[in-house]
Amino acid sequence: MIGAVGLVFGSIITPAIVASIVTFYFNLRAEKRRAERDFVTKTFDGAREDVRRAIEAAAEYLSLPSGERNPSVEAKIIIAERDVRHSVETLIAFSNPQSGGCKPLEAALDDFIDALTGGTFGSASCAADLPQVRKVASTGARLRSAISTARQLELKEAVDADVLARSTRAALAYAREDQGPLMDMEQSSLPMSLPTSTRPSAGEK
Amino acid sequence: MPDKRVINISREFSATPFGRYRSDGLESGEVFRETMLIPALRESSSVTLDIDGVAGLPSSFWEEAIGGLIRRDWAAEQVRQKLTIVTTDRELLVFVRLAWRYLDEADRKVRKPA
Numbered sequence: 001m002i003g004a005v006g007l008v009f010g011s012i013i014t015p016a017i018v019a020s021i022v023t024f025y026f027n028l029r030a031e032k033r034r035a036e037r038d039f040v041t042k043t044f045d046g047a048r049e050d051v052r053r054a055i056e057a058a059a060e061y062l063s064l065p066s067g068e069r070n071p072s073v074e075a076k077i078i079i080a081e082r083d084v085r086h087s088v089e090t091l092i093a094f095s096n097p098q099s100g101g102c103k104p105l106e107a108a109l110d111d112f113i114d115a116l117t118g119g120t121f122g123s124a125s126c127a128a129d130l131p132q133v134r135k136v137a138s139t140g141a142r143l144r145s146a147i148s149t150a151r152q153l154e155l156k157e158a159v160d161a162d163v164l165a166r167s168t169r170a171a172l173a174y175a176r177e178d179q180g181p182l183m184d185m186e187q188s189s190l191p192m193s194l195p196t197s198t199r200p201s202a203g204e205k
Numbered sequence: 206m207p208d209k210r211v212i213n214i215s216r217e218f219s220a221t222p223f224g225r226y227r228s229d230g231l232e233s234g235e236v237f238r239e240t241m242l243i244p245a246l247r248e249s250s251s252v253t254l255d256i257d258g259v260a261g262l263p264s265s266f267w268e269e270a271i272g273g274l275i276r277r278d279w280a281a282e283q284v285r286q287k288l289t290i291v292t293t294d295r296e297l298l299v300f301v302r303l304a305w306r307y308l309d310e311a312d313r314k315v316r317k318p319a
Contacts, residue, residue: 082261085296093295110306113299118264122224122233 037158040094044151047087048144051112054080055140058116062129062136066120074122081116084109088143091150096157101150108146111139210249212241215258225265234269242270243277246287253289254304262300271304272311281312 057076061069088109095102116139119132159165214222218241224233245252256262274284285308290301 078261078263082296085261085299089295089298106302110299110302114264114303114306116264117261117266118268121265122229122263123226123265124224124229 033162037155040154041151043087043091043094044147047084047091047147050080050083050087051140051144051147054084054112054116055137058136059133062119062121062133065128066123066126077116077121081113084116084143085113088147091147095150095154098157101146101153105143105146105150108139108143112136112143115139208249209251209253210245211253211255212245213255213258214262215256217241220258221260222266223263225269229265232266234266234273237266238270238273238277242274243279246274246279246284249287251287251289253291256290256292256297256300257294259297262297262303264303267300267303268307268311272307275308275311275315281308284308 054077057073057080061073061077064070088105092102092105092109095105115132115135119135120126120129121132212218214237218237219232222232222234222237224230225235226233227235227239230236242252242254275281285305290304292298292301
């Protein structure tokens with residue numbers, strides 16, 4: 001009787017308890033990681049949205065001569081400018097400097113802030129400033145692109161650093177090739193392919 | 206002559222600086238440069254511009270205040286030696302970087318032969 005109970009405990013209950021504890025731990029860890037990624041993704045998306053709002057407000061404001069410029073649109077630009085600074089500087093602070101996304105993000109932020117409230121912004125007497133509208137739009141587009149690239153680099157870094165993700169990729173690579181032993185972890189951490197440009201290459205339609 | 210002068214823009218000039226020229230208002234870059242920055246640079250061996258507390262520094266204001274120094278015959282090197290711009294606010298760091306960019310750009314434009 002005691003032997004049977006011991007057998008049940010030894011071969012079923014104890015492994016089940018250990019397995020449930022391990023599963024609980026990994027679920028907790030995965031949930032925490034997913035929540036962190038969701039937060040960072042929302043911050044990146046929010047930053048891109050802030051930039052878009054700023055571009056629209058600037059286009060509305062700068063395309064009119066000073067006498068017709070609406071103070072409420074001017075207020076929108078000031079608010080949007082502050083939002084952009086806040087969100088992008090937060091991203092820069094969060095970003096790992098080694099991911100390579102920080103410097104281009106910082107440079108794109110500088111260009112955009114320079115354009116957004118530069119030119120004839122706040123001028124008491126001026127004509128419509130269309131060149132400045134184009135400058136705001138192009139620097140804004142570059143900042144939005146830099147935000148996306150920084151996010152991709154962050155994700156790549158996170159995936160490369162994640163033991164579970166590396167193991168999964170190694171297992172998948174092994175399953176695909178169906179040969180040899182499980183790949184070395186270092187070899188398996190192949191870089192994710194990131195598009196360096198959205199333009200089609202020469203000859204590509 | 207005070208050796209070192211610290212100017213806190215938000216306390217001593219305006220928390221909401223705005224506009225490029227005097228005609229744009231009394232909180233403009235030109236007014237700040239002429240009434241505060243240039244006198245401080247003339248009278249002190251070093252000037253620290255503390256930008257903490259401002260809501261923002263519109264580029265038109267900031268370029269006129271800093272880049273305008275070059276157009277008023279200050280040498281970029283001389284300004285770099287005397288002027289320090291500081292902030293403890295991460296969101297205002299962009300203006301520290303932009304200030305030196307405006308100084309260099311204005312210097313390049315002045316040096317560029319017509």
